[in-house]
Amino acid sequence: MAEKRKLFEEVGEGAPAQAAPRGGMLDAGRRGARGAVRVWLMILFALVVLMIAVGGLTRLTDSGLSITEWAPISGAIPPMSAEDWQREFEAYRQIPEYQLQNKGMSLSEFQFIYWWEWGHRQLGRVIGLVWAAGFFGFLVTRKMPPGWTGRLFGLGLLGGLQGAIGWWMVASGLEGTMLDVASYRLATHLGLAFVILGLIAWYVTRLGREERELLQARRQREGRLAGWGAAFAAVAFVQILLGALVAGIDAGRNYTDWPLMAGGFFPPYPFQLEPLWRNFFEDDGLVQFMHRMAGYALVLFGVLLWWVARRSPNPATRFAFNAVLAMVLVQLALGILTVIYGAPWHLAILHQFGAVVLWVLALWARFRALYPVAQSVRGTA
Incomplete structure (x- = not known):
């Protein structure tokens, strides 16, 4: 005769507990x-x-x-x-x-x-x-x-x-x-x-991070901030290409005054080469000018990105975008020093390494916006 169950007995009490597969179905396989x-x-x-x-x-x-x-x-x-x-x-x-x-x-x-x-x-x-x-x-x-x-x-x-x-x-x-x-x-x-x-x-x-964790994190993604992060990474990439053009023709060793160029905002005689398009790749003054202007634009974009990111409810995401802004400002300072001192090899390499750090930080910050790190309710701003 079956034993009577206690009034407050938990369902399944006394039965051997079965451990749930660690990581859920997504990570349970190979x-x-x-x-x-x-x-x-x-x-x-x-x-x-x-x-x-x-x-x-x-x-x-x-x-x-x-x-x-x-x-x-x-x-x-x-x-x-x-x-x-x-x-x-x-x-x-x-x-x-x-x-x-x-x-x-x-x-x-x-x-x-x-x-x-x-x-x-x-x-x-x-x-x-x-x-x-x-x-x-x-x-x-x-x-x-x-x-x-x-x-x-x-x-x-x-x-x-x-x-x-x-x-x-x-x-x-x-x-x-x-x-x-x-x-x-x-x-x-x-x-x-x-x-x-x-x-x-x-x-x-x-x-x-495990696939199950990424799937859960993506439900909390900050799409708008990730879009801003992608745009910033694109501008940073263009600036890297302009830096390569500067290096290719040694444009960083000319026009060593700052913030002006040869005493003016615009370099002298920037469109002497023919056809016209060659000046954007081969004229040292114009190429350096484009690199400078893109650098200023990147700094302004970095400040704007930081301003948008500061509204993120996730502290880990905010930290990532804070790091991007800090590196943008460091890279600006390195770029100015490289120009003023005529691009000595140690400053030029340090400036290039700064581009590597900024590029990786920009991608990391965007990843944090797409896949926010899990946090407690107490940590929410």
Whole structure:
């Protein structure tokens, strides 16, 4: 005979408790090695940041044209004998940079710029190997998180495209009367590097939280603030491209007065080149002027973005946008100092690194607006 239940007995009392699947249905299946993939992406992120810095120093030391051929595999081996060095030096002597600017350069001087460019290309090979080892390793061991194969394979494709664009850039300085690479090709090369860096940063941030958590957070997203954040990131990206144009023609080493340019608001004789469009890429005064104006616009946009973000009910989101504004102001100060002192290599690289930090912070702040961090009611403003 069945035992009578107590009046206040809890339903299910005495039955063995069954633990709910951790993470819910979205994370109950094969999760893959999310943590390991995230660490691998962090390594790639650090290597890409280093690559941007080495690329900047390669440009500042005028080393980018020292290797006159593109040999993705055999080029990994540097000259090993005196005959090899003479062969490389003779090839460099045939290009306009040597004939019009560096004629009489000694072999030791050539070796200095050669090693900079070789190191730049070698680092690119290392990044490719790290990507391939991680991607195919996770794929073969079936540790790839669901839905991430295409995204991570796309990073490899962009890396390969970056190598091809790098050679397309170098090739522009090997003929005619060019003393440097074409500035618009340099801007394309740097722009793609920042795209790759931004994607890696976004993926690292996304993998830092479970899919179930992201799905829940998206219900609380601040769409308007995320839209403002996307617009700010777009303006920041344009400013980065303009910075590449400045670097491409050494425009940062001219017009070293501030806030004026050669005593006036507008640089003198800005439209001397023909056809007209060339001035926006090759006239040092006009290119620096555009970079300055875009910088001022970015600062104003940063203040406006901060003003909009301060109304966010989420303190973590507000903190992210506060960091963006702080970095905008730091980058403005670095830019002014770089101009005033004629773009010495240490300030120029610091300014470029500031662009990296600002770019990543802008993406991080937008991510926080799209996927707010969970908070207690007490923490709500």
